[in-house]
Amino acid sequence: MKPRTSRASSQALDHLNLVAKLADLKEDHYRALLTLSAITELLIEKGLLAPEELERKIASLDSEMDELIAFSLHPMP
Template sequence: MPRKLSTAMDGVNLAAKLADLKEDHYRILLTVSAVTELLIDKGLFTRDELEVKAATLDLELDSLIASSLHPMA
């Protein structure tokens, strides 16, 4: 019987940790969005430049992940 209680409590703890991560993720995303908007408003870069840079970084990351999964390819 004690194992079932422990398993239930583990589930509750995991759900709480997930909720905390979601809150952290939201706050980080909000901050990045605010900084991005400020930089665009100040003319440091355009949305188009940001989109191109994000796409470039995404391709580079995909390439790095693919190469780490298949190092001999």
């Protein structure tokens, strides 16, 4: 059996590693969102995409995701 201080140190290190992983994910998420925003703005500025088209597509994809989630939570027998 490990001494109590060793177990506490191990748990603290595990917690620290988890926090570091979350920080990395947050940074990755920020970079991906920034890139997506820049691409979207460029497409709109160049007239290749209308804001209304984007909103319709977002609503459509959101609805599809809601349906998939609902189906996965309550599959047909």
